[in-house]
Amino acid sequence: MTTANGSNATEPIRVDKAQYGLAAALALVGIYTLVDARGLNVGFGDPVGPRVFPYVIGTAMILLAVLLALATARGDVAEGEAGEDIDLTSPPDWVTVGKLVAVLLLNVLFVNVLGWPVTGALLFAGCAWALGSRTLLRDLLVGAALSVGSWYFFYVGLDVPLPPGILDGIL
Amino acid sequence: MDTLNLLLDGMANALTPENLAFAAIGVLLGTFVGVLPGIGPAMAVALLLPITYGLEPTQSFILFAGIYYGGMYGGSTTSILLNTPGESASVMTAIEGNKMAKKGRAAQALATAAIGSFVAGTIGTLLVAFLTPWLAEIAVEIGAASYFAIMLLSLVLVTAVLGSSKLRGFIGLFIGLTIGLVGLDLSTGQARLTGGILQLADGVDIVVVAVGIFAIGEALWIAAHLRRQPIDVIPVGRPFMSRDDWARSWKPWLRGTALGFPFGALPAGGAETPTFLSYVLERRLSRKKEEFGHGAIEGVAGPEAANNASAAGMFVPLLALGLPVTATAAVLLAAMRTYGIVPGPTLMTDQPELVWTLLASLLIGNTLLLVINLPLAPMWAKLLQIPRPQLYAGILFFASLGAYAVNQSAFDVALLLVFGAVGFAVRRFGIPILPLILGVIIGPLMETKMREALDLSNGDISGLFNEPLAIAIYVLLAIILIAPPVIQRVRGAPLVPRELDEQETRR
Numbered sequence: 144m145t146t147a148n149g150s151n152a153t154e155p156i157r158v159d160k161a162q163y164g165l166a167a168a169l170a171l172v173g174i175y176t177l178v179d180a181r182g183l184n185v186g187f188g189d190p191v192g193p194r195v196f197p198y199v200i201g202t203a204m205i206l207l208a209v210l211l212a213l214a215t216a217r218g219d220v221a222e223g224e225a226g227e228d229i230d231l232t233s234p235p236d237w238v239t240v241g242k243l244v245a246v247l248l249l250n251v252l253f254v255n256v257l258g259w260p261v262t263g264a265l266l267f268a269g270c271a272w273a274l275g276s277r278t279l280l281r282d283l284l285v286g287a288a289l290s291v292g293s294w295y296f297f298y299v300g301l302d303v304p305l306p307p308g309i310l311d312g313i314l
Numbered sequence: 315m316d317t318l319n320l321l322l323d324g325m326a327n328a329l330t331p332e333n334l335a336f337a338a339i340g341v342l343l344g345t346f347v348g349v350l351p352g353i354g355p356a357m358a359v360a361l362l363l364p365i366t367y368g369l370e371p372t373q374s375f376i377l378f379a380g381i382y383y384g385g386m387y388g389g390s391t392t393s394i395l396l397n398t399p400g401e402s403a404s405v406m407t408a409i410e411g412n413k414m415a416k417k418g419r420a421a422q423a424l425a426t427a428a429i430g431s432f433v434a435g436t437i438g439t440l441l442v443a444f445l446t447p448w449l450a451e452i453a454v455e456i457g458a459a460s461y462f463a464i465m466l467l468s469l470v471l472v473t474a475v476l477g478s479s480k481l482r483g484f485i486g487l488f489i490g491l492t493i494g495l496v497g498l499d500l501s502t503g504q505a506r507l508t509g510g511i512l513q514l515a516d517g518v519d520i521v522v523v524a525v526g527i528f529a530i531g532e533a534l535w536i537a538a539h540l541r542r543q544p545i546d547v548i549p550v551g552r553p554f555m556s557r558d559d560w561a562r563s564w565k566p567w568l569r570g571t572a573l574g575f576p577f578g579a580l581p582a583g584g585a586e587t588p589t590f591l592s593y594v595l596e597r598r599l600s601r602k603k604e605e606f607g608h609g610a611i612e613g614v615a616g617p618e619a620a621n622n623a624s625a626a627g628m629f630v631p632l633l634a635l636g637l638p639v640t641a642t643a644a645v646l647l648a649a650m651r652t653y654g655i656v657p658g659p660t661l662m663t664d665q666p667e668l669v670w671t672l673l674a675s676l677l678i679g680n681t682l683l684l685v686i687n688l689p690l691a692p693m694w695a696k697l698l699q700i701p702r703p704q705l706y707a708g709i710l711f712f713a714s715l716g717a718y719a720v721n722q723s724a725f726d727v728a729l730l731l732v733f734g735a736v737g738f739a740v741r742r743f744g745i746p747i748l749p750l751i752l753g754v755i756i757g758p759l760m761e762t763k764m765r766e767a768l769d770l771s772n773g774d775i776s777g778l779f780n781e782p783l784a785i786a787i788y789v790l791l792a793i794i795l796i797a798p799p800v801i802q803r804v805r806g807a808p809l810v811p812r813e814l815d816e817q818e819t820r821r
Contacts, residue, residue: 165743169485172492176507183504193499196761197506207485215482220480223539224741226532227351227396228702228818230541234792239537240738245708247530250714251728259718266714268705274537282704286711289437295717301368305722 159220166212174206242273258308263290321443324670328376328678336373337675340380341682345382348388350705351396351751352536355625356386356641356751357528363521363649371653371666376675378649382642383679386625387687390427390618391694395420395548403408403585403621406593409611410606412631415548417609425553426563426611428684434571435618435680438626441575442633443673446662449634452820453659458766461635461779463787465760468631468639470791473749474638483814486745489736490753493518500762513725519695520648522717523567523754524641527747531737533706537749538738540702550695553688563615566596570619578627578639585624585640594614626676631655633669637756641748644755 176197185192211219223231246269254262267286268279276282284288294314307314328337342364347358362381366374394411407427414423456464473483495519496507508514548797555563570592577588596616597606606613631637636658638644655665662669687694697771717730740747764778771777779785 146468162743165739169489172489176492176495179507183499183506184502186502189501189769190763190771193502193506196757196764197495200488200495201758203484204488204492207481207488210481211485221743223744224535226536228536228541229391229539231539233539233542236540236741237538239540240534243319243534243537247710247714247727247731247734251724251731254718254727255724259715263711263715267707267711270710271703274540274703274706276701276707278704282707285704286707289708289711293712296365297719301365303367303719305719310786 147212157218159215162215162219162221163212166208166215169211170205170208173201173208176201177196239275242293243270246270246273254308255306256308258310259305260287260290260294260310260314261308263293266290317444317447319786320666320670321674322501323676323760324667324674327372328486329670333373333376334676335677336369336376337380337679338682338686339674340377341384341679341686342380344381344384345388345683345687345690345694346384346697348385349697350388350700350709351392351698352532352706353385353709354389354528355382355385356645357532358388359642359645359649360521360524360528361716363525363645364719366649367719368653370721370812371655372671374649374653375672376679378646379672379675379684380679382527382625382646383431383622383676383683384687385642386403386622387428387431387683388694390431390621391691391699393548393696394423394427394614394769395695400619403589403624405586406589406617407614409593410610412548412606413556413609414459414611414614415550415609419611420548420550421553421691422555422559422611423609423614424550425555425688426559426615427686428553428688428691429555429562430567430570430615430619431622432624432680432684433567434621435626435683436677437571437573438578439629439673439676439680441579442629442676443632443670445579446634446669446673448638448660449630450659453635456659456783457781458763458770458786460781462760462763462767463784463791465637465756465763466633467787467817468637468750469752469756470795472639472752473746474795479744482743482745483749486740486747487749487753489740490750491757493523493750494757501765511610513723517758518729518754519720519726520644520725520754521652521720523733524645524648524751525713526733527740527750528641529709530734531741533709533713534734534738535741536706536798539737548695550692553691559611562611566592566612567619569595569599570616570621571623571695572667573721574620574623574625575627576584578624579630580627580639585621588620588624589617592620592670603677607817614743629676633661634659636661636759638752641751644751647755 153206180194180197180201185194193196225231246266250262250266264286267289268282271282272279294305297305334590343362344358347353347361359378359381367378389404390407393408394415411423411427414420455802469487473487474480496514497503498515499506505515514585573592574585574588578585593616596612597603600606600610600612602610628640628643631639632643632647637658638647647657655668656660714727714730717726720726740750767777771780
């Protein structure tokens with residue numbers, strides 16, 4: 144997906160610093176893969192063993208990380224993915240992303256305690272709020288309908304009982 | 315005609331009222347989800363996977379067949395009515411389709427897309443029915459070494475040939491391969507890359523990976539760059555075509571099908587190339603060349619047919635070899651595995667009823683798609699006006715629900731978030747997603763075959779080269795990798811056809 148916006152080769156080299164971060168992360172993953180593979184035992188009479196594949200993958204990962212770092216230094220710039228609702232001309236909106244992640248994390252923490260019918264509703268309303276909706280009450284109602292509805296759909300329709308949480312006995 | 319009889323048997327299985335209802339539900343759900351902006355077919359299938367949990371394998375496959383074609387069709391509706399295509403396979407449809415819509419011919423664009431998809435899907439599925447048994451018969455004879463070579467070939471093709479940057483392609487592939495390593499080693503039972511976390515011992519559920527990377531990653535990425543001003547949605551009436559539209563559409567449909575199917579069936583992955591080729595071909599053959607770029611119906615009919623034909627073609631390697639070549643195929647493979655069904659050469663003989671019912675339901679789903687969706691098009695178009703906060707909140711809701719429902723464990727939802735972060739990073743850094751997903755699925759298969767081959771040769775590396783087919787594939791692989799740069803150097807010009815360049819800059 145390329146959106147050619149007429150950039151010329153004569154521009155000064157722009158370094159995408161975040162790409163060094165990606166290269167570092169890839170290198171760490173590669174190293175961890177190698178270290179982890181060293182701890183495996185090769186069984187007697189097993190000519191290949193469980194180590195070979197991780198060794199190859201880990202080594203390749205480190206190599207790719209180095210290549211990426213080199214490319215970055217030479218001015219290789221990542222092109223973000225385009226899409227229907229994506230406006231790549233604006234700077235990334237980290238506040239919205241942070242709010243969304245927080246809402247998703249709250250769901251992870253409380254889903255077993257409160258149950259999906261409750262956290263699901265909060266998840267929907269919370270995400271809509273984070274994305275800029277200002278009709279909180281309506282979002283909560285829609286969320287509640289979705290989460291209770293999906294709970295019943297799984298329970299009755301699919302025979303998959305999701306834990307009801309604090310609403311046990313009511314649903 | 316043995317195949318025809320088997321297919322008719324499959325029809326009989328699929329045509330019970332209950333199964334027809336499942337097919338209809340699948341088509342409706344698939345189109346519904348596929349029309350929503352930001353959701354491609356792979357994500358539609360991944361998001362809808364949980365609703366099949368309580369069903370029998372046959373019924374869930376019928377449901378999937380509907381979802382699959384519905385999702386494909388929904389995607390093309392979106393790209394015709396909005397200016398920006400959701401996935402790379404719809405780029406070509408969007409060029410002419412959106413121009414047509416702007417000239418008030420949205421109804422004709424949607425009609426030629428729908429009927430073209432039907433024609434291509436039907437021919438494609440019939441070809442799958444005839445080719446798969448034949449290929450499976452040959453594939454039974456293939457040894458582990460050749461299997462390994464085939465998988466390597468398909469990964470390299472997807473990674474190095476498609477996409478703009480080889481480096482990024484390989485980064486995606488190896489991220490996927492690393493994810494595929496997580497879990498117990500199959501032959502020695504030792505934990506790999508689990509970091510001591512018990513829940514990871516069984517490996518990472520591919521549903522969680524796919525939903526995390528497609529749904530959560532996409533939603534977070536969109537949240538970071540949300541278009542604040544609403545985009546224009548073009549209103550549409552009931553799709554229909556005039557006699558002239560028919561006359562201009564039927565040849566592009568057939569040519570698109572002929573281009574799309576082989577690309578889908580070969581492990582060259584994806585509908586991007588055939589849709590592009592079809593567009594170029596139609597422009598060259600058209601008697602109204604001046605209309606191209608201003609809403610030529612051939613430019614919608616051809617690429618749409620190519621897109622759907624390649625979507626059908628992908629079932630050949632999936633069913634006959636157990637080899638997924640697109641992201642959607644990878645998710646389908648994962649879905650089959652949850653039922654303990656392992657696609658591969660023996661599937662046709664082990665569970666013929668299942669395969670033939672699946673193929674028959676693909677044909678039925680395709681027909682239902684046409685019957686249901688032509689009248690419903692105005693309603694689908696309204697979906698594009700759902701306010702974005704609620705739309706993406708809904709996607710995050712269903713993604714979380716899907717991951718939670720797999721094992722009813724909060725750990726899976728946390729894992730989903732982790733893959734969501736990976737999905738976000740991958741989009742930020744322009745790393746292609748297809749090699750990543752295929753790496754997760756094909757990586758473990760490759761390791762199994764490699765160890766099988768080397769066990770036989772007692773660890774000697776020659777075990778990977780002891781079959782003529784394997785050697786032939788390695789030669790082919792070398793040619794594919796070495797030839798383009800060499801030719802480029804000899805000719806002193808980029809290998810990319812001029813028309814491709816024109817297109818790229820015009821967008």
